[in-house]
Amino acid sequence: MPENPRANIPPGAGTDVIVIGAGLAGLMAAAQATQAGARVRVIANGWGQQIVSPGWISVCDRADDDVIAEVRGYAAIHPDHPYALAEDDAMVRGIEAFRNVAQQNGQPYDMRDKDGHNLRLMTALGAIQRPMLAPRGMANGDLTGVGGPVLLVGFTGWRDFFPALAIDNLRAAGVEARAVCIDLPANPSGTWDLWPGDVARLFDGADFRAAVSGRIKPHAKGAVKVGLPAVLGLENPVEALADLSEQIGAPVFEIPTLPPSMAGVRLSNALRRWLMRHRARVQVGHPVVRGVVANGRCTHVEVGALGHTNPFYADQFILATGGLYNGGILSDETGRLWEPLFDLPVATPPGDGREGWYGERLLQERGHPIHRLAGLRANKQMQPLGQDGGPALENVYAVGHLLAGFNPLTDGCAEGIALATAYKAVQTALQLDE
Amino acid sequence: MNTSHSVDVLVVGGGATGAAAAYDLARRGMRPLLVEQLDLSTGTSGRYHGLLHSGGRYAVRDLETAAECIVENQVLRRIAPFAIEDTGGLFIATPDDPADFPERWLAGCRTAGIPTESITAAQARTQEPALTPRITAAYRVPDGSCDSFDLIHAFVEATRALGGDALIYHRVRDLIREGDAVVGAHLEDTRTGERRTVSAACVLNAAGPWAGVVAGLAGLDVGIKFDRGAMIAMNTRWVNTIVNRLRPADDGDILVPVGTVCVLGTTSVHTDHPDDYRIEAWEVSKILSEADVVVPGIRHGRALRAWAGVRPLYEPPEAGHDDAEGREVKRTFSVIDHAQRDGVRGLVTVVGGKLTTCRLMAEQAVDVVAAQLGNEARCTTAGDPLPGPHAPRYHQLGGRLHKLEHGELPGELICECEMVTRAQLEAAIDAYGDQPVALDDLRRDLRLGMGPCQAGFCSYRAAGILQQKKGHTGPDTVEAFGAFVDERFRGVRPLLWGHQLRQMYLDELIYRRTLGLDQLAEQPTEEPAHA
Ligand SMILES: Cc1cc2nc3c(=O)[nH]c(=O)nc-3n(C[C@H](O)[C@H](O)[C@H](O)COP(=O)(O)OP(=O)(O)OC[C@H]3O[C@@H](n4cnc5c(N)ncnc54)[C@H](O)[C@@H]3O)c2cc1C
Ligand SMILES: Cc1cc2nc3c(=O)[nH]c(=O)nc-3n(C[C@H](O)[C@H](O)[C@H](O)COP(=O)(O)OP(=O)(O)OC[C@H]3O[C@@H](n4cnc5c(N)ncnc54)[C@H](O)[C@@H]3O)c2cc1C
Numbered sequence: 001m002p003e004n005p006r007a008n009i010p011p012g013a014g015t016d017v018i019v020i021g022a023g024l025a026g027l028m029a030a031a032q033a034t035q036a037g038a039r040v041r042v043i044a045n046g047w048g049q050q051i052v053s054p055g056w057i058s059v060c061d062r063a064d065d066d067v068i069a070e071v072r073g074y075a076a077i078h079p080d081h082p083y084a085l086a087e088d089d090a091m092v093r094g095i096e097a098f099r100n101v102a103q104q105n106g107q108p109y110d111m112r113d114k115d116g117h118n119l120r121l122m123t124a125l126g127a128i129q130r131p132m133l134a135p136r137g138m139a140n141g142d143l144t145g146v147g148g149p150v151l152l153v154g155f156t157g158w159r160d161f162f163p164a165l166a167i168d169n170l171r172a173a174g175v176e177a178r179a180v181c182i183d184l185p186a187n188p189s190g191t192w193d194l195w196p197g198d199v200a201r202l203f204d205g206a207d208f209r210a211a212v213s214g215r216i217k218p219h220a221k222g223a224v225k226v227g228l229p230a231v232l233g234l235e236n237p238v239e240a241l242a243d244l245s246e247q248i249g250a251p252v253f254e255i256p257t258l259p260p261s262m263a264g265v266r267l268s269n270a271l272r273r274w275l276m277r278h279r280a281r282v283q284v285g286h287p288v289v290r291g292v293v294a295n296g297r298c299t300h301v302e303v304g305a306l307g308h309t310n311p312f313y314a315d316q317f318i319l320a321t322g323g324l325y326n327g328g329i330l331s332d333e334t335g336r337l338w339e340p341l342f343d344l345p346v347a348t349p350p351g352d353g354r355e356g357w358y359g360e361r362l363l364q365e366r367g368h369p370i371h372r373l374a375g376l377r378a379n380k381q382m383q384p385l386g387q388d389g390g391p392a393l394e395n396v397y398a399v400g401h402l403l404a405g406f407n408p409l410t411d412g413c414a415e416g417i418a419l420a421t422a423y424k425a426v427q428t429a430l431q432l433d434e
Numbered sequence: 435m436n437t438s439h440s441v442d443v444l445v446v447g448g449g450a451t452g453a454a455a456a457y458d459l460a461r462r463g464m465r466p467l468l469v470e471q472l473d474l475s476t477g478t479s480g481r482y483h484g485l486l487h488s489g490g491r492y493a494v495r496d497l498e499t500a501a502e503c504i505v506e507n508q509v510l511r512r513i514a515p516f517a518i519e520d521t522g523g524l525f526i527a528t529p530d531d532p533a534d535f536p537e538r539w540l541a542g543c544r545t546a547g548i549p550t551e552s553i554t555a556a557q558a559r560t561q562e563p564a565l566t567p568r569i570t571a572a573y574r575v576p577d578g579s580c581d582s583f584d585l586i587h588a589f590v591e592a593t594r595a596l597g598g599d600a601l602i603y604h605r606v607r608d609l610i611r612e613g614d615a616v617v618g619a620h621l622e623d624t625r626t627g628e629r630r631t632v633s634a635a636c637v638l639n640a641a642g643p644w645a646g647v648v649a650g651l652a653g654l655d656v657g658i659k660f661d662r663g664a665m666i667a668m669n670t671r672w673v674n675t676i677v678n679r680l681r682p683a684d685d686g687d688i689l690v691p692v693g694t695v696c697v698l699g700t701t702s703v704h705t706d707h708p709d710d711y712r713i714e715a716w717e718v719s720k721i722l723s724e725a726d727v728v729v730p731g732i733r734h735g736r737a738l739r740a741w742a743g744v745r746p747l748y749e750p751p752e753a754g755h756d757d758a759e760g761r762e763v764k765r766t767f768s769v770i771d772h773a774q775r776d777g778v779r780g781l782v783t784v785v786g787g788k789l790t791t792c793r794l795m796a797e798q799a800v801d802v803v804a805a806q807l808g809n810e811a812r813c814t815t816a817g818d819p820l821p822g823p824h825a826p827r828y829h830q831l832g833g834r835l836h837k838l839e840h841g842e843l844p845g846e847l848i849c850e851c852e853m854v855t856r857a858q859l860e861a862a863i864d865a866y867g868d869q870p871v872a873l874d875d876l877r878r879d880l881r882l883g884m885g886p887c888q889a890g891f892c893s894y895r896a897a898g899i900l901q902q903k904k905g906h907t908g909p910d911t912v913e914a915f916g917a918f919v920d921e922r923f924r925g926v927r928p929l930l931w932g933h934q935l936r937q938m939y940l941d942e943l944i945y946r947r948t949l950g951l952d953q954l955a956e957q958p959t960e961e962p963a964h965a
Contacts (some may be wrong), residue, residue, distance in 0.1 A: 010820040049943075052940055052943060053943065053947060053948070054947055054948045055535065078586055123916075123948060123949050123950040124894070124948070125894075125912065125949045125950055125951060125954060126908060126950075126954075127951070127953045127954050128950070128953070129947070129950055151666075157846065157856075158846075159847070159848055159895045160895070161845045162894075162895075162897075162901070162902070164898070164902065165879050165897065165898050165901060165908065165911060166908070167908060167910065168907050168908025168909060169908045169909070169954055170907075193846060193847055194846070254487065256948050257948070258891055258894060258895075258944065258948070259891075259940075259944065259948075263842075324935060324936065324939060325939045325943075326723075327667050328576025330932070331931045331932055332731065332932060333718065333719060333722060333931045333932070333934055334719070335715075335931075337502065352715075353715050354715055354930065354931060355715060357930060358927055358930055360918065360927075361920055361923065361940055362919055362922075362938070362941070362945070363916065363919060363920075363924035363942070363945060363946065363951060363955060365952075367942075367946075368942075370930075370935075371939070407940050409939070409943055409946050409947065410946065421951025426866060
């Protein structure tokens with residue numbers, strides 16, 4: 001048998017950075033490392049939380065004025081908070097880097113203005129959320145200074161968006177709105193299960209968009225904006241949005257609805273294509289089962305394949321496995337919390353077992369202790385801390401949701417932290433500090 | 435507004451006992467009105483284990499209950515076949531269980547008349563491959579699983595067909611006493627606050643763990659002890675036969691496959707309140723680890739939801755076991771004729787027992803009522819089947835999927851976990867006419883939101899449809915939505931680790947970030963009782 005010339009090359013040889021996880025933090029870390037010239041491989045079990053999230057970028061939702069200034073002020077007095085670890089220029093540059101990469105990939109994310117004010121975006125229930133950036137389709141729905149009338153459009157019979165639910169609540173927020181449901185020109189499945197992705201694919205067709213616009217236009221008279229569910233195309237959202245706005249005669253915006261999130265799918269697809277065009281490897285659907293460590297460094301990770309594992313080697317490893325939601329931290333019934341790949345120490349809520357994890361009501365103010373307190377602690381290089389308080393491993397960095405110290409569901413800063421920490425980790429891993 | 439009317443017998447409590455009693459009264463020609471403070475089957479009868487007992491569980495300690503169970507087991511199978519799945523039952527002993535127990539148990543079963551069939555460990559594992567290989571003895575018994583909701587609804591429908599009536603969301607606020615007789619009650623609509631008065635020749639108190647409270651409304655004292663038990667529903671059935679531990683009754687002895695899930699339980703914890711539904715962490719651990727002995731690996735499965743029920747334990751003073759507690763107190767029931775006991779006519783209390791024996795409890799209670807009213811008709815509830823399908827009405831997804839795929843269930847899926855369609859939801863909403871409808875009512879009607887995601891996706895959809903149908907305002911809809919979220923969370927809160935923790939994270943993400951429900955929903959001012 002002829003000898004396989006590659007038999008002795010370990011898989012992954014020639015990789016500088018392995019990023020584990022394909023959430024916002026992992027994908028952005030991969031993109032920045034790639035831009036810096038590193039050879040990058042992304043290995044993830046599945047896509048991250050962007051697939052189920054509304055789609056906008058919360059940096060500090062509660063800031064009334066300058067968001068960056070508010071974050072700086074907060075970080076100054078909370079030295080353990082991930083924003084303080086990343087330091088503020090990492091946040092600013094991380095956001096900048098994200099906007100650039102997204103823009104280059106046909107996914108522009110817009111802000112309200114140059115002074116760093118938060119947007120005012122409506123939810124499908126008519127509540128107001130205040131992220132700093134949003135995909136153009138959502139940012140078009142900025143309600144700052146808008147009293148209406150706004151037209152909300154749903155699709156008759158579609159289960160994932162009920163525009164009438166928002167009307168009264170929007171009025172309470174000072175925005176006049178009216179709701180209408182139109183029949184979609186075509187329903188390919190004709191039955192009971194139209195997913196957001198099914199609808200989004202229809203909106204990729206120019207003829208379909210023209211037909212929909214024709215049905216909306218008669219209702220849009222006098223409307224200052226027209227809101228639709230966030231399913232306006234998958235492939236070319238900018239073009240879809242421009243077409244619809246022009247044909248309807250009023251700016252069209254997108255309202256997030258039930259997962260899966262098309263904004264997250266668009267971004268994930270675009271970043272994957274971009275990474276692959278730039279010769280990074282992207283393996284989504286591959287579980288990393290273990291990190292292998294020698295002399296305080298990770299040498300390689302083992303990736304599960306059918307019935308066995310394959311080793312992947314690299315110099316640097318960025319751990320972006322998400323928190324409790326995505327498998328970065330696991331939990332069991334006895335109240336044990338652990339990080340499964342390197343067995344890194346996990347900060348844990350005080351108290352016995354699971355007793356202190358959850359409050360009484362799901363939507364209670366400030367959320368639940370488990371989501372704020374459980375996670376990895378890290379130093380300013382984004383290296384996770386070991387038992388002794390020093391860096392656990394020389395060449396492993398932890399980013400995004402995996403970090404302790406913030407509640408991604410209530411604090412309004414989840415995406416900002418993903419971007420800031422991803423940026424910082426790449427800077428230190430590749431020693432890019434100017 | 436204060437409306438009043440008069441009936442022969444006012445039945446307090448829309449659980450299994452009250453519903454069976456209303457039916458029995460109607461068949462004997464005494465016009466009943468059943469009142470239930472919440473919805474039917476939301477008391478103990480909706481918070482139980484789901485087991486149609488063969489009686490095997492009581493064959494050693496409580497022969498009387500064991501004998502009642504086996505008889506009533508057969509009666510219910512005959513009269514309510516639609517509510518029962520004939521899973522059969524197994525009693526399994528492991529090397530950890532007392533070696534002399536099977537002998538005593540067999541003797542008890544023989545005395546009580548419970549048929550048993552000895553099988554080998556291999557046969558048991560052929561029947562239920564998930565069972566532990568560590569089996570030292572195994573017996574088949576005629577256990578079954580029972581859908582209390584279907585059973586109770588059938589009793590109530592049959593009652594209505596015979597001229598009786600039932601009022602849900604009505605609480606008995608006060609019993610009206612004239613001298614030495616109870617002559618009626620003041621009712622309050624628990625949703626609107628509206629009051630009405632009902633006069634009745636007799637009041638039958640079937641208020642389960644609240645029976646003492648209700649008797650207290652007539653100034654009478656019924657000493658009831660309370661014993662709380664927790665149960666956990668696992669994501670899939672795991673077994674298709676009911677599995678019992680063959681040992682003296684203890685925590686976590688029983689696995690009941692029912693509908694789409696497997697219910698593990700239970701515990702026995704003394705409490706001072708009839709509505710103490712707490713579940714402590716040790717109970718969850720205990721139930722899972724005990725179940726894991728019988729079905730290894732089950733503790734790592736996905737736990738969907740947990741709930742607790744309160745057993746009212748009553749021992750008539752003549753029994754003389756004043757200080758018996760928990761599992762020591764017998765599970766048989768008592769009918770208290772307050773005319774005899776307290777010299778107050780017009781009130782009969784029935785308390786204790788099992789869901790399996792509800793018809794018998796009703797029969798004996800109605801016998802006492804009939805005697806007071808001079809009615810001589812005999813009980814006939816064990817004879818004719820209840821109106822309803824003659825086959826089990828399994829709540830299994832396969833059935834719903836089949837209908838969906840063959841066009842028999844039109845409309846989009848609103849709840850994907852449980853395959854509830856828009857057409858079903860709209861029909862269920864219509865059925866309430868102009869009465870108020872909570873999302874939780876629709877859940878009980880359709881299983882909406884009862885699957886793995888615990889309403890994370892369907893609650894928004896159902897809120898949208900409810901608003902469309904009822905023309906509610908935004909704030910009303912938000913309130914209904916928030917109430918449903920709270921209700922669903924209560925049952926997952928004890929189970930938040932692993933898969934279900936991740937699920938709740940996703941649900942919370944949808945509610946807070948995608949929808950902003952937390953900004954809109956009022957924070958309740960009062961804390962839930964005993965939370
Ligand atoms: C457009 C957009 C909108 C967003 N909106 C929100 C929002 O509204 N709310 C919010 O909280 N978040 C939102 N996010 C995500 C949010 O930013 C996350 O907090 C952030 O992505 C942190 O992400 P993460 O990468 O640390 O983890 P996650 O996004 O949770 O991703 C973790 C990744 O790691 C992978 N992984 C885990 N374990 C393993 C393993 N053993 N082997 C291999 N792979 C593994 C997972 O499969 C997944 O790909 C959004 C993201 C985007 C891009
Ligand atoms: C943990 C546990 C597990 C169990 N498992 C099983 C089992 O597997 N098999 C079995 O056969 N039995 C089981 N049982 C026992 C069984 O559940 C009960 O025996 C049966 O449900 C009792 O029914 P009930 O109608 O008497 O009481 P309930 O179902 O409690 O009905 C009483 C009703 O009265 C209503 N009410 C109270 N006060 C008022 C008022 N003032 N006005 C109007 N209405 C009022 C309540 O809302 C309630 O709905 C179990 C019990 C527990 C606690």
